[in-house]
Amino acid sequence: MKKLLCTALLATLASAAVSAATAFTDAKDAVDYRQSAFTLIRHNTGDIGEMLQGKVPFDAKRVQQRADALAAVAPLPWPAFSTPGTQAGGGEAKAEIWADFKDFTAKADKFQLDAKALQTAAQSGDQAKIKAAFATFRGNCKACHDKYKAD
């Protein structure tokens, strides 16, 4: 009986792991997910940008919070491009993504590394370092959108 329970538990865990990897009901669900992640990325990026441009007062602690958030959300959109059934669904993703998925993934990986570098720069509190790391981080958006996102 004990063994049976154990087997049942393992089976449940295994299926939970599988559904975590394919947690989208359909393509639209995946598009909603990745667009939500990009919305979070846009807001957090925009706030740091405005502080660095002097549009709002520079606040090292807020930069830190924003950079922490960016490091946390930067990995989120990508699984919603690679799970089966995520390649359509009415979003702005161009077919070129799946024509050259290796390049797209390389761009996504660089974006995540640059988000971590921005987080490290934010921890230093040094505005010049933050500015440089932010410029590099920010460059990823256009580099990817120009090729892979419809306007």
Ligand code: HEC
């Ligand atoms: C490696 C590629 C890549 C990088 C890097 C990237 N994006 Fe995107 N982004 C996309 C794609 C593809 C879409 C379209 C997603 C869809 O509609 O399915 C998108 C969509 C968006 C959207 C629209 C979301 C919506 O609600 O429709 C915003 C806003 C956005 N990105 C902001 C950013 C910002 C800001 C950055 C940089 C800090 C960034 N992205 C970096 C590929 C990228």
